[in-house]
Amino acid sequence: MSPDTALVRFHILTGLMCWGMACLGAFASPPPAAPMSDAEFARLYRERCEYLIDQTVASTDPDDLTKGSSFTIAANLHRRTNLEWASKRLRLANDPPSGAMFWMHPMVLLMETGKGVLSDDDWGFIRELWRTYFPYRGDTENHWVMYYVSLYLAAEMFPYAGPEAWYNGKSSQEIMADAKAFILDWMRITTSYGQGEYDSPNYIEEYTRPMALLVGWAQDPELRLKGKMMMDYILLDYAVENLEGLYGGAHSRLYPRYLLQPGMTQAAGHGWLLFNQGEYRSNGGTLMIALSGYTPPPILFRIATDRDKAYVHRELKRTRWRFRHAGPDAFEVDGKSTIPVYKYSYVHPDYILGSSQGGLLQPIQQQTWSLVWREKDLEGKTNTMFGLQPYSSPIEGTMYFPSDWDTVTDLIARSKVDYDSPDKLEGGSPYEQVFQHQSSLIALYDIPEGTRFPLISTLFSRDIKQRIEDHSGWIFGQGGPLYIAYRPFAPGEWKPVDWTGLLQGGAGGWFSTGFKELSEGSQCLVSRSLKNGYILQVAPISAFDSYTEFQDTIRSLPIDFSLEPTPSVQFTGLDGLVLTARYGSPPTVAGKPVDYSKWELFDGPFAQADRKSQTLEMIYGQQRYFLDFKNGSAKTSIVTEP
Template identity: 65%
Template sequence: MPLFKALSLKLTIALGAVALIQPISAGQTSISSLSDEELIQQYRERAQYLLDQTVALTDPTDLSAGGMFHLAVNLHEGANLEWVKARLITANQPPAGAMFWMIPMVLFMQIAQDIENETGTPALTDDEKAFIRILWKSYFPYRGDTENHWIMYYVSQYLVAEMTPDGGPELWYNGKSSAENMAEAREYIEDWIKITTSYGQGEYDSPNYIEEYTRPMALLAGWAKDPVLRKKGKMMMDYVLLDYAVENINGLYGGAHSRVYPRFLVQPSLSAAASHGWLIFGQGDYLSSGGNMMIALSGYTPPSILLRIAHDRDNPYVHRELKRTRWRLRNAGPEAFDIGGMTTIPVYKYSYVHKDFILGSSQGGLLQPIQQQTWSLLWHEDKPSGISNTMFSVQSYSSPFEGTMYFSTDWDTVTDLISRSKVDYDLEDKLEGGSPYEQVAQHQAALIALYDIPEGTRFPLIHTYFSRDLKNRVEDSSGWIFSQGGPTYMAYRPLAPGVWKPVDWTDSLKKGLGGYFSATANPKSGFEALVGDSESYVSYDLKNGYIVQVASASDFESYESFQTAVKALPLEYSMKPTPSVTFTSLDGAVLTAEYGKLFSVDGKADDLAAWPLFDGPFAQAEPESESLEIIHDDERYLLDFKNARTETTHSSAK
């Protein structure tokens, strides 16, 4: 594969000169005025800037720091080569990280091979090549137990097997030949692509784990020798990034998510998705990541239609998606269906995307173990770094019922085992997680959540996150709680009494429990710094609920007029025998929700059986189609995975 330098103009950018390629924003040239070629050139400049920054921040005197991604970048750029070769050894004594070791090691190997192919001069000595081959023989990487683990594992295995196609079992940690490993890996990769494009991902729309999918797909797109897999790798990159583009606001991933860690819940600008937003779409703030290094080195170029969609918020829109849960091993439930001998249930996603905010949700329930975010609100910030521009709620469910649903461990030990890794799982003030007692429904900028929590539940409460960056909070005598985040007005109506508590009222995360992903004791980056004076509205009633109504400040003459309008909205609710609500939203729609029954708008109930795989102004796909039509203005970009082909067409009129 040609090196990235052959694909883009080599820039000489001094450290800190990011202003040369700032994201398009208010006051700058509109993206609509740029040609496709100009958009792609800007992307390539950002990619080269990332590589330049990585090299500039490398300390060639420190053999204890720098991972394989950093080594690959320096090798590619021809920089700090003595350090690269020495650090290759120290970083792998011993190797660790399983598939997280495999992915960047394969990248490093491919870069070295590219250099040798293009220059005729080996980038590594015979001894260094032998060192790497011994690692693949002596280190047995764990395949993992999640969707992202398996796709990283098998893509890595496939590409290494392609590099040694005639290799016998003596070359491999698992005692299989390269041909056997390649066949097994390809079967999984093809199956994963088919399932994803037919039923949706199980580990869907994760601001954290998006790069655990872009990493392996970028590897395939950049280096697979098989033309079909290479093509599908590029197509899946487009697919995953479209999935993000339609629910992003200035580079931040909105809506409902399968997995989010606490620090990224409260500050979305810290996530891997935000780093991709800067690189791919030119949005938000610069943030380096291994996934971005992988993409920049792979030569992957996003189609310009994705960049246009990510920036186009001229008109508010509803976007729906169909996903699925992680494979259920037990307690599958009546909604369960079978895919190739594995059991799952549908996830119905709904997002309302406005230039000032994104309100998005799923139906509630146990959709993903441990780290589910059932709904979220993000509001627009021009410079989101350091800002907690979000709102969400949690029913703090913790039970072996959930653990044994998704993990093979027994009932008596599963919660303890989960908590050893995801330490906040068994805390009453945790910030993420699903609940079987939660039911959420949404129509445009209005959301209703209802709860019917049985007696004896471990943590019988719900709590809603009110960020320190929400301003002008008003607790009105009507029962509504009003607040403002950036250009967005929010109204929250609890249906049962509650109390205000500090976020993390058990002090577990403040003390650094859970390390990097949960918190850190560092006062500048720890949990206290992330949440500050943010509060949680906590309610302990077993029959419970709330309404969220959101609006753009630009739609009202004043904050007071917004409050007046919301307080005038018809609302009827009852908590017995089960919670139910009838609410007329700001757009005049009559919303009816009753726990255990289908949500209806103006008397018409949701037709879940007809829920599309993708449905919005920018994306259309039906379940089991193995295809996706990406749309912007008069352009149509088709991803046809059955035939491994793409097609771009333009209609005669917009």
């Protein structure tokens, strides 16, 4: 044995030993704090709720009738403050009404908080709005949920109003029956097949808002109970992939600003309110939760915040309904086509690495995989890494939107301005396949000739320090508390984020506001090789004595890849397991194919839910919290054997 070989083996051994200990959280976790009691948890949560409402009311300028949303009006009505301003602002803000379901649900919040406060004239004004303004129902899952919950509750306030009272010419009873049927069906589908618009750090509030309305104000006992259960369900979905408020893993929808700043998302705002994570930040979702009186079960707080040990968490979701180009993997639910989304997240005390299987899973804003890591101060931090093939095609557009082939891409890019740009940071691709085992991730690409943007792109943010392009082909870096190793299979070139200048040029207004500051200093590794791939291997800094030792260990890991005839790779990860992946074939771990057919809706140490079960079990130590949507029950229990 040569000295070099012996040294490599030493590094592998010591690296793997440290690695194994780090996986157990032996290095990373702070000393355990005394567990918070349920009562203390509830008291502190209530304090944050009151603080949030106080801050919203304090933002009111009673002398300025030009500012103030329906949320602000509602907070003032709740507190019985600035009532004269609220009444006048109500009229001005709705002259004319606009925003469809984004008008409806804040209006319902205003009406609910305004009971006993608003004058008869105010109510007359509001009733006239509901009679004359015909809101669009929208074209996304969140649109429909907001639309029908709002419509139900508005009608429930006037249960005997006839068809002449409503814009759609239906009576209150007809509206309530139709809306309730949709709401319950949406819950059934979600708890049976997974959410379509799954795990969005931005759009989480478009679900917590309507659920908060049901929790706080539905008079129908079934909707009130199931609204609470569904709120718990959505928050559990966030809690299990939560690291100090960061929403890790693969996501259905994310906007560029938030891709780069995972600590600034709407989800992070929920982390502050519900789990006391990060800094105070408010949004409509958290305000509605605070006003609704919703109290999360304490088990949610514990699941979201206990990061003593690393764990694997799997989820089954589905794509948005497809009416064209559904593809061979499609299956139908009640006559509508969708395909399964297999999510895998490795949640470590210091980071979350998560992925889906790749492919076109969601329109426009999909994030197929991501890495986020713990940072002390999240303000301005781009503590993330991800990759994509920037796909843009009318196939994707007409799959999900009822628009024409020739106009759909143009119309999408009117609001999502980076959709048809090679430098975009989000989106799925039919030419991308991703596979992950714990801290190792493999992505393969087989891009046909003639593809609009024939390249792949991986973000190396400005917060990945000490970047080294090693002679071995690995690229090393350090992101916060972890080491990162990235092995591209084909060469690429470094480009600044937004390398075509699309967003820096001011495209899209609000969409790109502040993007220059967020992206400055970050780069993308852009490769134009049509057959391509890469390995990502991460490890906590605490698992190694030095950066050099980490690099030596990574260099010594066996790796064998080829790009012809199709991209394939065999790689031994830091945990010593052999991973293989071939484009178009199921990946293997230690020789065993990954069996996606056994993927359940939730499968991890904190949550279990079987396919089509309409149930969810939350698990923490000996505590259990069981949601049963079929029978409409939520039960807490203690088991003797954890």
